[in-house]
Amino acid sequence: xxxxxxxxxxxxxxxxxxxxxxxxxxxxxxxxxxxxxxxxxxxxxxxxxxxxxxxxxxxxxxxxxxxxxxxxxxxxxxxxxxxxxxxxxxxxxxxxxxxxxxxxxxxxxxxxxxxxxxxxxxxxxxxxxxxxxxxxxxxxxxxxxxxxxxxxxxxxxxxxxxxxxxxxxxxxxxxxxxxxxxxxxxxxxxxxxxxxxxxxxxxxxxxxxxxxxxxxxxxxxxxxx
Numbered sequence: 001x002x003x004x005x006x007x008x009x010x011x012x013x014x015x016x017x018x019x020x021x022x023x024x025x026x027x028x029x030x031x032x033x034x035x036x037x038x039x040x041x042x043x044x045x046x047x048x049x050x051x052x053x054x055x056x057x058x059x060x061x062x063x064x065x066x067x068x069x070x071x072x073x074x075x076x077x078x079x080x081x082x083x084x085x086x087x088x089x090x091x092x093x094x095x096x097x098x099x100x101x102x103x104x105x106x107x108x109x110x111x112x113x114x115x116x117x118x119x120x121x122x123x124x125x126x127x128x129x130x131x132x133x134x135x136x137x138x139x140x141x142x143x144x145x146x147x148x149x150x151x152x153x154x155x156x157x158x159x160x161x162x163x164x165x166x167x168x169x170x171x172x173x174x175x176x177x178x179x180x181x182x183x184x185x186x187x188x189x190x191x192x193x194x195x196x197x198x199x200x201x202x203x204x205x206x207x208x209x210x211x212x213x214x215x216x217x218x219x220x221x222x223x224x225x
Contacts, residue, residue, distance in 0.1 A: 028223070029095050029096055029097050030061075030062075030063055030095075030096050030097070031061075031062050031063065031096070031097050031098075031099060031121070031216075031219055031220075031223065032062075032063045032064070032065065032091045032096040032097065032098050032099070033054075033057065033062055033063070033064045033065070033098075033099045033100070033101050033124075033219070034064075034065050034066075034067050034084070034087060034088065034091070034098060034099070034100050034101070034110075035050070035054055035064060035065070035066050035067070035101045035102070035103075035106075036066075036067050036068075036069060036084070036100070036101070036102040036103070036106035036109045036110050037050055037066065037068065037102075037103055037104075037106050038071070038102075038103050038104025038105040038106045038107075038129075038204070039071045039072070039104065039105050039140075039144055039147060040104075041068040041069060041070060041071060041106075042070070042071070042072045047066070047068070049205070050066065050103075050204075050208060051066060053205070053208035053209050054066065054208065056209070056212065057212050057216070060212060060213065060216045061216070062216055062219070063096065065087070065091075067083075067084055067087055067109075069084075069105075069106065069109055069146055070146075071105055071144040071146050071147050072143055072144050073146070074145065075146060076145075076146065076149065077109075077112075077145075077146040077147075077149035077150050077153060078149070078153075080109070080146060081109065081112055081113060081116070084109060084113050085113060085116060085117060088100075088113065088117055088119075088120065089117075092119060097121045097223055098119070098120055098121065099120065099121050099122045099123065099124070099219050099222070100113055100114060100120055100122075100123045100124070101123070101124040101125075101126070101215070102123075102124070102125050102126070102128065103125075103126040103127060103128075103204045103207075103208075104126070104127050104128065104129055104179075104180070104200065104204065105129055105144070105147045105150065106128075107125035107126070107127075107128025107129060107130045108128070108129070108130035108147075108150035108151065108153075108154045109150060110123050110124075110125065111123065111125065111128075111130055111154055111157065111158065111169075112150065112153060112154050112157050114161075114165075114169075115157040115158070115160055115161060116157075118165065121168070121219065121222050121223045122168045122169070122170070122218060122219050122222035122223070123168065123169045123170070124169075124170050124171075124172065124215050124218070124219075125169065125170070125171045125172070125185075125187070125190075126172045126173075126203065126204050126207045126208075127172070127173055127174060127177060127179075127180060127185055127200050127203045127204055127207075128171060128173075128180070128184075128185050128187075129151075129180045129184060129185075130150065130151065130154045130155075130158075130184075131151070131154070131155055131184050132151070132181065132184055133148060133151035133152060135180075135181055135184070136148075136151070158187075161189075163189055166187065166188070166189030166190050167189065167190070167191070168222050168225075169187060169189075169190035169191065170190065170191045170193065170215065170218045171185060171186065171187050171190050171191065171192045171193070172193055172195055172203070172207045172211060172215075173185035173186070173192070173193070173194055173195065173203065174194070174195055174197050174198055174199055174200065174202065174203035174206075175194055175195070175196060175197065175198055176198045176199075177199070177200050177203065178198070178199055178200055179200035179201075180200060191218070193214075195207065195211065
């Protein structure tokens with residue numbers, strides 16, 4: 001699992017040693033959040049900042065991992081979705097409860113993964129762009145082929161999500177995005193919340209740094225339903 005970043009009860013087979021310690025202390029399996037960034041996942045400084053923000057979530061008792069689609073590469077969206085599914089399975093087999101969080105274009109990846117694997121306990125999308133490919137200028141779609149494929153794939157997959165599935169999705173959006181049409185960040189049936197910030201990139205950073213407690217509370221409520 002080269003893309004992962006990771007932060008003894010013998011009667012708990014299937015759990016790794018760290019997970020067994022968490023279960024022993026809390027009575028519950030640990031929560032693992034897999035974060036999928038947007039088109040900026042090709043920019044090392046931006047990836048670094050997001051990783052550092054996610055490290056602070058450890059203090060809230062949540063493990064985090066980043067998965068990069070590599071939107072500007074020549075891989076297919078389906079291939080990367082398969083890889084993300086393998087990562088989810090890996091952590092589930094370790095005995096962890098897996099949640100997905102995607103920012104901007106990453107929202108489409110986590111929604112598609114959730115539609116395939118309902119064992120995911122909850123999904124968080126931040127300033128998500130997963131609908132209306134016609135709103136994106138052609139050069140962006142050409143430079144980011146997996147993103148174009150995502151925008152064509154995800155709307156159909158969303159049709160398979162029922163009311164209970166959608167209730168386990170939290171969508172965080174800025175008061176005015178400026179990059180993604182404000183209506184595109186809404187998902188019918190999900191818990192849609194507007195943050196008191198303006199701007200696309202600012203919304204992502206604000207959510208990772210200052211909405212962590214809200215997200216973790218949503219995750220804990222989801223796993224106790």
